[in-house]
Amino acid sequence: MPNHQHMDEQQKEAYDKALRDSFRVLMSAIKLLLILVVGILLYIPLKSDIQQWLSPKPVVKTVSNSGVQPNEEDFDKVENGVHLATGLKFAPGFEDVRANCTVCHSAALVTQNRATREGWDQMLTWMQETQGLWDLGPKRARILDYLAEYYAPEAQGRRASLDLQEIEWYILDLE
Ligand code: HEC
Numbered sequence: 104m105p106n107h108q109h110m111d112e113q114q115k116e117a118y119d120k121a122l123r124d125s126f127r128v129l130m131s132a133i134k135l136l137l138i139l140v141v142g143i144l145l146y147i148p149l150k151s152d153i154q155q156w157l158s159p160k161p162v163v164k165t166v167s168n169s170g171v172q173p174n175e176e177d178f179d180k181v182e183n184g185v186h187l188a189t190g191l192k193f194a195p196g197f198e199d200v201r202a203n204c205t206v207c208h209s210a211a212l213v214t215q216n217r218a219t220r221e222g223w224d225q226m227l228t229w230m231q232e233t234q235g236l237w238d239l240g241p242k243r244a245r246i247l248d249y250l251a252e253y254y255a256p257e258a259q260g261r262r263a264s265l266d267l268q269e270i271e272w273y274i275l276d277l278e
Contacts, residue, residue: 189210190211191210192254194252194253195245195248195249196248196249197249199242199249200213200249203237203242207234207235213254214254217254217256217257218254218255218256219251219256220247220250223247223250223251223254227243227246227247
């Protein structure tokens with residue numbers, strides 16, 4: 104660095120100018136840094152808003168004046184032994200069936216079907232072999248008990264057993 108006392112006027116002016124220039128550069132750098140810091144400080148609290156602007160989530164419209172808002176309570180509502188949201192019989196095993204059998208398709212597929220325990224067993228095996236139904240472990244027996252009990256074939260046990268004394272037998276005339 105040149106010594107002040109030995110500088111002539113021209114050198115001094117050039118030196119001052121260099122000093123002013125580097126001061127200006129320094130100030131610009133500080134300003135830039137400040138803007139950056141303020142930017143970061145503003146960005147952090149507004150982060151989620153900014154992300155929302157950049158990729159807006161679809162707005163879920165809720166029906167506001169229907170008076171019947173779907174809520175947890177309705178979701179678990181049971182009337183006359185039927186779980187309203189799924190239409191499934193509310194009975195032991197219901198939770199297992201709801202948790203495992205309403206994932207891929209509606210519970211209606213269950214409630215609209217009737218089968219014996221064996222029939223249900225075959226249906227579950229079919230779904231496991233072809234539709235990607237997972238291993239149900241110990242829940243399988245509980246689910247089968249439930250299905251066989253509440254979704255048994257309609258006709259089974261419905262007709263009163265024949266009363267042999269009441270029947271009027273006749274001889275079929277085959278001529
Ligand atoms: C991994 C997916 C998956 C799960 C979990 C699942 N299913 Fe299914 N299920 C299917 C598919 C796929 C079909 C065929 C749907 C169609 O035909 O439209 C089906 C069909 C059915 C049918 C109709 C069968 C027929 O012959 O029409 C019944 C009944 C059924 N499932 C009951 C159940 C029960 C009970 C459970 C719970 C143990 C269950 N499903 C869990 C995938 C699944």
